[in-house]
Amino acid sequence: MKLIKLASITKKLCIGALGAFLLIFLPFHMGMNFCILRDDGGEWYRNVCHFMGTNYIVKVFEVILLACVLLHIVVTIIVTIENYKARPVRYAVPNKSKTGSGSKYMAVTGGILLVFLIIHFVDFYFAKVGLVEGKYVVKTEKVEQAFQEKAMKMQQGQLKDEDLQELQAQYMAIQTMSQDKVSKDRKYFVNLSKEEVQKYCGKEFKEYEPDFYNMAKLKFQSPLYVLIYLLAFIALAIHLYHGVASIFQTFGLNVKKYTKAIDCFALIYAIVIPLGFALVPLFVFLTK
Numbered sequence: 001m002k003l004i005k006l007a008s009i010t011k012k013l014c015i016g017a018l019g020a021f022l023l024i025f026l027p028f029h030m031g032m033n034f035c036i037l038r039d040d041g042g043e044w045y046r047n048v049c050h051f052m053g054t055n056y057i058v059k060v061f062e063v064i065l066l067a068c069v070l071l072h073i074v075v076t077i078i079v080t081i082e083n084y085k086a087r088p089v090r091y092a093v094p095n096k097s098k099t100g101s102g103s104k105y106m107a108v109t110g111g112i113l114l115v116f117l118i119i120h121f122v123d124f125y126f127a128k129v130g131l132v133e134g135k136y137v138v139k140t141e142k143v144e145q146a147f148q149e150k151a152m153k154m155q156q157g158q159l160k161d162e163d164l165q166e167l168q169a170q171y172m173a174i175q176t177m178s179q180d181k182v183s184k185d186r187k188y189f190v191n192l193s194k195e196e197v198q199k200y201c202g203k204e205f206k207e208y209e210p211d212f213y214n215m216a217k218l219k220f221q222s223p224l225y226v227l228i229y230l231l232a233f234i235a236l237a238i239h240l241y242h243g244v245a246s247i248f249q250t251f252g253l254n255v256k257k258y259t260k261a262i263d264c265f266a267l268i269y270a271i272v273i274p275l276g277f278a279l280v281p282l283f284v285f286l287t288k
Contacts, residue, residue, distance in 0.1 A: 018071055022072065037279070037283055042213030042214065043185055112235040124215065134215050135218070136193070137191075140188060150163070169199075177189070226281045230282075245263065
């Protein structure tokens with residue numbers, strides 16, 4: 001029995017520790033999203049995404065973060081099932097304590113957030129790792145370098161007829177490219193499909209990245225998509241309010257004299273973070 005109790009406590013500590021780690025990450029992710037609001041054609045946001053996608057330390061952190069999210073979900077589900085099995089008969093008098101009341105909503109809001117994360121991952125993270133096709137961005141400098149290298153080979157007679165035809169087709173395609181495919185600072189070709197990457201950059205060109213800026217703006221022009229995000233952020237607010245307070249309780253930090261301060265911090269965090277996330281899709285939708 002002691003071993004079982006210890007395992008239960010360990011699981012709750014694990015949930016609390018993982019939750020605390022995720023609480024630190026959320027403000028960072030929110031701040032990154034704010035770059036979308038700048039009227040710079042996505043320059044800041046693309047630079048941030050490029051750094052996040054190429055820095056090896058960030059890549060390692062990304063794997064750790066993903067593992068923490070999955071572990072937080074799995075352990076929470078296990079604890080919820082174990083608690084239900086331990087008390088299959090509900091109380092005749094409902095629990096009116098604050099913690100009990102908040103806990104009732106954690107499973108529901110957690111389920112909503114899980115569905116939202118699946119949608120969010122399919123739309124963005126899966127595009128990043130190549131599991132689904134999205135929109136892509138390439139540096140014009142990289143395209144010019146690749147083109148010049150092929151032009152040099154052409155002058156030296158090293159290109160096959162089919163390669164020469166491809167180079168000529170690429171040149172004509174770039175000359176007639178729509179201006180909405182070029183960023184404001186003209187440093188990038190943007191909002192490209194896989195076929196357009198090959199058309200403008202060549203079939204062997206591989207130095208392209210997901211264009212998360214245009215992908216996000218396109219998604220947030222849909223009323224249904226914005227509604228899904230807003231509902232998810234409402235669920236996040238409820239989840240965070242109870243979750244933040246629960247972390248202090250799990251680690252025995254809910255000293256009576258600090259109860260009001262903890263509640264105040266939980267309330268502020270649960271309002272500011274979801275509201276900050278909600279500003280981006282609302283702004284994009286209202287200014288489309």
